[in-house]
Amino acid sequence: MDKREKIMQAATQSFSMFGFKGTTVDHIAKIAGVGKGTIYTYFENKEVILQEIIQALIREMKENAENAIRIDRTAFENLHEVLYSVLLYRKEHVLMIKLSQEVKEFGTEVAKQVLVQIEKELLSYIQVFIEKAIVNKKFKECNPEITAFVIYKMYVSLVVELNDIRHGMLTNEEVFELFKLYLMEGLVMAR
Incomplete structure (x- = not known):
């Protein structure tokens, strides 16, 4: 699985657990096992991730x-x-x-x-x-x-x-x- 897919899965998990408001890019990075900067390489912000x-x-x-x-x-x-x-x-x-x-x-x-x-x-x-x-x-x-x-x-x-x-x-x-x-x-x- 590539990093982008890992981030998407982690974001889905985080949004499902904490909602949109309670999810931070840090949460997503931690769950995905990547650095916060890696997320910004693929996505502008958490709104864009949710939209995808x-x-x-x-x-x-x-x-x-x-x-x-x-x-x-x-x-x-x-x-x-x-x-x-x-x-x-x-x-x-x-x-x-x-x-x-x-x-x-x-x-x-x-x-x-x-x-x-x-x-x-x-x-x-x-x-x-x-x-x-x-x-x-x-x-x-x-x-x-x-x-x-x-x-x-x-x-x-x-x-x-x-x-x-x-x-x-x-x-x-x-x-x-x-x-x-x-x-x-x-x-x-x-x-």
């Missing part, structure tokens, strides 16, 4: 989403699996958890910006998924940007936020049934 880590995390989330898609499922089922896998990843990833806690506790601006950046990337991915489904006549005509936003927010509520209220996570199947009820079938009884 987040870009890698976004690529990994998108890769997980792509891996969740199967040709033997409907577009609706695939959208569910994509969302569920991405939000589960987001919910269980130590760095994401730490950054979310830091925003709640301290309102750290850099952490806030990073979380917004990740959300925008996810919304863009979902929007493109919806656009393709519309073109392929799998979904009705709709505004893909707004639809992506509504679906994403609903999923965050079901997979992440509801867990805080209920003290127990919904299963993938339960989330799918609710997703199907609210978005595919609707609540109104047929007459």
Whole structure:
């Protein structure tokens, strides 16, 4: 492993343990086993390091989403699996958890910006998924940007936020049934 990669791994570890605010370049250097000056050879500052880590995390989330898609499922089922896998990843990833806690506790601006950046990337991915489904006549005509936003927010509520209220996570199947009820079938009884 080269020094740059060592620094990235050490920074991920430090940000995951101490958050952005609590991480210093000295922490990163110590964990990586390199001098502080070596870090500045590769990175301008800790913000740049975090940004590279987040870009890698976004690529990994998108890769997980792509891996969740199967040709033997409907577009609706695939959208569910994509969302569920991405939000589960987001919910269980130590760095994401730490950054979310830091925003709640301290309102750290850099952490806030990073979380917004990740959300925008996810919304863009979902929007493109919806656009393709519309073109392929799998979904009705709709505004893909707004639809992506509504679906994403609903999923965050079901997979992440509801867990805080209920003290127990919904299963993938339960989330799918609710997703199907609210978005595919609707609540109104047929007459």
